[in-house]
Amino acid sequence: MKKICLTVIGLYLGLLAAFSQQGPANDSSYRSRxxxxxxxxxxxxYYHQDGERxxxxxxxxxxxxxxxxxxLDIKLIRYDRKDRKQVWTGEVGIDNYTSAxxxxxDPKTISxxxxxxxxxYPSFSFSRENEKKGTEFGVxxxxxxxxxxxxxxxxxxxxxxxxxxxxEFNAKGQAYMDRVSLIYPVELRGSEDPNAQKRGxxxxxxxxxxxxWSQIVNQRLQLAFLLDLVQQDGFLSLPFNRVYTEGGxxxxxxxxxxxxxxxxxxxxxxxxxxxxxxxxxxxxxFDDWGLKAHTANIETAxxxxxxxxxxxxxxxxxxTEVDYYKPYREHKVGSEFxxxxxxxxxxxxxxxxxxxxxxxxxxLFGWQHFNMLELRYGHYTRSNTLQANIVSLHLRYK
Amino acid sequence: MQLTDTFQAIDRNLFRRxxxxxxxxxxISVEARNRAxxxxxxxxxxxxxxxIEKLLTTFDxxxxxxxxxxxxxxxxxxxxxELFQLxxxxxxxxxxxxxxxxxxxxxxxxxxxxxxxxxxELPDRDTAKEMVRLISYHNIILDDVAGxxxxxxxxxxxxxxGIGKGYAADSAKRVLADAGVTSGIVNASxxxxxxxxxxxxxxxxxxxxxxxxxxxxxxxxxxxxxSVATSGNYEKFITIGGKRYxxxxxxxxxxxxxGIKSVTIISPIAELADAMATPVMVMxxxxxxxxxxxxxxxxxxxxxxxxxxYTSKNITVI
Numbered sequence: 001m002k003k004i005c006l007t008v009i010g011l012y013l014g015l016l017a018a019f020s021q022q023g024p025a026n027d028s029s030y031r032s033r034x035x036x037x038x039x040x041x042x043x044x045x046y047y048h049q050d051g052e053r054x055x056x057x058x059x060x061x062x063x064x065x066x067x068x069x070x071x072l073d074i075k076l077i078r079y080d081r082k083d084r085k086q087v088w089t090g091e092v093g094i095d096n097y098t099s100a101x102x103x104x105x106d107p108k109t110i111s112x113x114x115x116x117x118x119x120x121y122p123s124f125s126f127s128r129e130n131e132k133k134g135t136e137f138g139v140x141x142x143x144x145x146x147x148x149x150x151x152x153x154x155x156x157x158x159x160x161x162x163x164x165x166x167x168e169f170n171a172k173g174q175a176y177m178d179r180v181s182l183i184y185p186v187e188l189r190g191s192e193d194p195n196a197q198k199r200g201x202x203x204x205x206x207x208x209x210x211x212x213w214s215q216i217v218n219q220r221l222q223l224a225f226l227l228d229l230v231q232q233d234g235f236l237s238l239p240f241n242r243v244y245t246e247g248g249x250x251x252x253x254x255x256x257x258x259x260x261x262x263x264x265x266x267x268x269x270x271x272x273x274x275x276x277x278x279x280x281x282x283x284x285x286f287d288d289w290g291l292k293a294h295t296a297n298i299e300t301a302x303x304x305x306x307x308x309x310x311x312x313x314x315x316x317x318x319x320t321e322v323d324y325y326k327p328y329r330e331h332k333v334g335s336e337f338x339x340x341x342x343x344x345x346x347x348x349x350x351x352x353x354x355x356x357x358x359x360x361x362x363x364l365f366g367w368q369h370f371n372m373l374e375l376r377y378g379h380y381t382r383s384n385t386l387q388a389n390i391v392s393l394h395l396r397y398k
Numbered sequence: 399m400q401l402t403d404t405f406q407a408i409d410r411n412l413f414r415r416x417x418x419x420x421x422x423x424x425x426i427s428v429e430a431r432n433r434a435x436x437x438x439x440x441x442x443x444x445x446x447x448x449x450i451e452k453l454l455t456t457f458d459x460x461x462x463x464x465x466x467x468x469x470x471x472x473x474x475x476x477x478x479x480e481l482f483q484l485x486x487x488x489x490x491x492x493x494x495x496x497x498x499x500x501x502x503x504x505x506x507x508x509x510x511x512x513x514x515x516x517x518x519e520l521p522d523r524d525t526a527k528e529m530v531r532l533i534s535y536h537n538i539i540l541d542d543v544a545g546x547x548x549x550x551x552x553x554x555x556x557x558x559x560g561i562g563k564g565y566a567a568d569s570a571k572r573v574l575a576d577a578g579v580t581s582g583i584v585n586a587s588x589x590x591x592x593x594x595x596x597x598x599x600x601x602x603x604x605x606x607x608x609x610x611x612x613x614x615x616x617x618x619x620x621x622x623x624x625s626v627a628t629s630g631n632y633e634k635f636i637t638i639g640g641k642r643y644x645x646x647x648x649x650x651x652x653x654x655x656x657g658i659k660s661v662t663i664i665s666p667i668a669e670l671a672d673a674m675a676t677p678v679m680v681m682x683x684x685x686x687x688x689x690x691x692x693x694x695x696x697x698x699x700x701x702x703x704x705x706x707x708y709t710s711k712n713i714t715v716i
Contacts, residue, residue, distance in 0.1 A: 046670060
């Protein structure tokens with residue numbers, strides 16, 4: 001099976017009510033006027049016109065001036081009365097995503113929704129930093145809505161830096177209250193299967209605590225250790241996953257209503273100057289369904305010049321199957337829990353590929369608003385026959 | 399302002415010297431192999447700024463600038479190429495800003511009305527106008543061939559308060575870059591210029607002061623090879639009838655400027671950033687933004703009296 005996914009993530013709109021690029025009514029004695037070409041380009045012609053060597057560029061000449069127009073981001077900070085830094089972030093992101101297999105849920109409908117389901121996810125967060133003490137805490141709320149899924153999330157984090165600011169401890173707690181719409185395979189709707197009797201939607205809650213320690217060892221080496229504890233409750237099966245038993249009967253998968261997961265990981269980043277960066281990552285995972293997994297990842301970023309970089313990567317992954325897994329037609333009738341979801345079987349996988357990133361100073365294709373393009377290609381092979389080629393395109397438009 | 403001359407290591411390869419130059423605090427930071435090398439390099443920048451101070455000061459009656467002022471209404475004065483070109487560039491900014499920037503701003507007649515924090519009322523329209531009668535960049539006559547500057551009216555004066563710090567920052571940067579310094583910042587009391595990246599490879603992070611709490615930034619930008627200048631009325635202002643007036647006088651009307659708390663200009667050239675900040679404040683939010691929006695490689699952030707923030711179109715707020 002070959003599958004090509006194309007993901008386009010882009011057009012992020014940063015909205016901030018207090019900001020404006022339109023001025024108010026004019027009350028000064030000066031009038032707006034259309035500038036002449038040499039005035040529009042005053043910066044680049046400033047010294048050149050006088051035949052003087054450009055002081056700014058250390059005498060290298062004015063053509064070396066950095067273009068400002070596509071690189072300026074300003075970040076807002078506020079300080080409260082106790083001199084603590086406060087950062088407010090509000091964001092509305094709109095995604096468009098594509099998936100090929102969700103069309104199989106009901107082959108009779110022409111499913112326009114599933115190849116272009118819109119995701120809308122407003123979020124709001126607040127954080128406060130005490131720079132003197134090196135501490136920060138924050139809270140956030142988010143909501144996410146999809147075709148078959150609605151989620152509300154709450155999170156809180158605390159951070160403490162060591163005295164020399166080289167080490168940082170971070171603890172983050174998150175709770176997600178999700179409602180999953182139960183969409184059954186077409187042949188099981190209205191059947192006698194007790195698990196398919198459930199209609200409408202079901203709750204699924206996740207609680208997690210993430211602890212991390214990051215340490216700057218020296219200018220070149222950074223390390224981080226990560227431990228997560230995740231508890232999930234509620235409806236954890238996917239109602240549209242079919243299970244065929246030994247006799248060929250079909251049911252929907254049924255899994256326990258609680259799952260406890262523990263990933264433990266470490267990261268190491270090594271910088272050879274600013275041209276070459278190596279990022280590596282290892283993670284061990286286990287849960288109380290009997291799944292154990294190892295992940296190892298290495299990624300490099302090679303900066304060829306200021307606006308062109310390459311990033312090859314490789315990821316290895318292996319996992320054992322969950323206690324409730326049996327392949328197609330191997331489940332016996334009468335087991336309490338059962339699944340044939342290949343994602344829960346034993347397998348190993350390799351994922352490798354490379355990305356290129358372009359951000360020319362004059363904008364892409366001569367269009368100044370279009371300032372970054374990132375194209376990634378990955379080839380994914382999994383021992384239980386799944387193969388995929390993944391191309392993702394990331395654009396930044398201003 | 400009392401400021402001692404201090405030298406400190408900020409990072410293993412980053413050194414900073416802070417001292418008073420041109421009547422202002424200068425902080426010069428450079429990336430260098432070690433302390434001794436940094437001291438030697440920064441000394442080059444300091445002597446360059448002292449040289450410029452000598453040329454531009456109006457506190458020393460023998461400075462070239464003051465010789466031009468002495469001869470106002472009498473005769474053209476032969477100046478060196480450096481001063482001639484600086485005035486020539488400044489004249490282009492005056493044309494661009496419809497006279498909101500004017501080198502002869504110092505010709506203001508302080509006998510009629512003087513900005514003072516104890517003021518209770520503004521002068522009438524005619525007095526205000528009379529006060530600024532000598533401010534006119536049209537009357538600064540440059541002779542390319544003779545290399546002279548002539549101030550047409552008696553009593554006229556030119557000064558470099560609105561452009562000199564930026565010019566000094568650019569010049570210090572040029573001297574340092576010529577000496578092989580690949581990254582650093584020259585900060586002339588808020589008119590600053592950056593080049594290269596921080597030793598850790600990241601661009602320089604520049605905070606923009608909050609007009610309501612000047613010691614703290616309200617926002618910051620990450621820049622390299624870019625200059626920033628801020629002009630604001632939050633340090634010197636008067637309140638009359640509940641309205642806040644800046645110490646900046648509109649050279650057209652003679653009245654103090656009102657409505658804007660601060661203007662920050664970002665541009666690759668410190669001299670231009672410095673010279674543009676005050677005129678944008680004088681011209682007002684609408685006209686000022688419209689001007690900057692038409693220009694390439696120049697950006698601005700304006701904070702008004704209501705603490706509302708306006709930015710030019712090439713800025714993204716995140």
